[in-house]
Structure formats: C-alpha cells, structure tokens
Amino acid sequence: MNQEMMELYKREKANPLGGCLPILIQIPVFISLYWVLLESVELRQAPWALWIKDLSSPDPYFVLPILMGISMLVQQWLNPQPLEDLQKKVMYALPVVFTFMFLWFPSGLVLYWVVQNVLSVAQQWQINRAIEASK
16 A cells, blocks of 8 residues: 555646645744844733733733634634544644643743734635635
8 A cells, every 4th residue: 555655646747745844844934033032032911902911921812812713613624634534633633732721831932823823724714715716
C-alpha cells in the first residue's frame, strides 16, 4: 500500500509534505509574537480596544479564545472532510483543546490566531464557491 502511494506521488509529482509548508512558515512568526508580547515593556498595561486593556496579558473575559475556537470549528466545517473516523474526531477535538490552551495566552497572540482563522475561513469559502460555480 505504501509503495503504491509513493508511486502515485511520483507519477503525479505531488509532495506529501507540501501541506505542511504554510504551517512551518507560521511557526516562527507565532513563537516570535509570543515572546514579544510576553517580554515587551512597551506593551505592558498599554490600552488597546474594547475590553482588552493589555495585549500582553490574557483576555480577562475569555472572548478571544472562544472566538478562536468558533473560528477553528467553522474552518473545519468548510474544509474537505477526512475519510477516516479518527481523523474526523481529532479535527473536531482540536478546536476545543486549543480554546482551553489559549485561555491563558497573551491576548495579542490569540488575536493573531483569530485573525488568521478568519482569513482562512474567508479563503476556503471563496474556494468552495469557485468549485461549486465550476460544476
């Protein structure tokens, strides 16, 4: 089975790790933003907008982490569904895990993740519309 998959990849000139590239590009940005928000003296107690008084501290009302979880779920619904049941369960469990994990992260980092998710949702929605229109 694995040999057949590798032959298919070679024949179609597909790279099985090609889908990892966007995430690998984002990881250094994510880590850098995390450390900047934690260590930057200028950001401490600097007001930003609405209920967020400090981008370097966690969201006091947990609005951003919940928005992040919702945007991740919407993104999962828009993406093509995996074939295996285990993959489906993992893909729907990740937003819940990330939401609880990000409750205590700096607000600026969660804001970055929310904006990234919203842009990904918009992109996938446009792709789905284009596919439907071409049918």
